[in-house]
Amino acid sequence: MADQSVERPNSQSETANLPPSSPWANEGQTIAAWVLVIIVVVGGTLSGVGVLVAAVWLFWVGMAVVVLGVVTGKLLQMAGYGQGGANTLARQARAHAQRRPQ
Numbered sequence: 001m002a003d004q005s006v007e008r009p010n011s012q013s014e015t016a017n018l019p020p021s022s023p024w025a026n027e028g029q030t031i032a033a034w035v036l037v038i039i040v041v042v043g044g045t046l047s048g049v050g051v052l053v054a055a056v057w058l059f060w061v062g063m064a065v066v067v068l069g070v071v072t073g074k075l076l077q078m079a080g081y082g083q084g085g086a087n088t089l090a091r092q093a094r095a096h097a098q099r100r101p102q
Contacts (some may be wrong), residue, residue, distance in 0.1 A: 040069040047062030047066070
């Protein structure tokens with residue numbers, strides 16, 4: 001196995017490049033994300049059941065529900081309910097204010 005160690009001179013310092021702001025603190029738990037996931041899971045379940053019972057129409061209904069879920073999630077994101085959206089930030093600020101001791 002090849003030696004993967006790297007020698008660095010002690011006289012030079014390493015510069016850390018940090019992002020201009022902190023990352024999102026909600027870990028993707030937004031209304032848009034939850035709605036999208038719930039609708040896509042329902043659509044995927046319908047499609048899976050359609051495959052199991054050999055009902056082609058149920059498979060395509062499930063696929064249509066999946067597409068509807070993706071479109072709904074995108075519309076909610078554009079309406080401000082996704083990462084960094086105005087409604088999401090306001091909801092986070094309210095939750096943060098309620099946790100803060102008075």
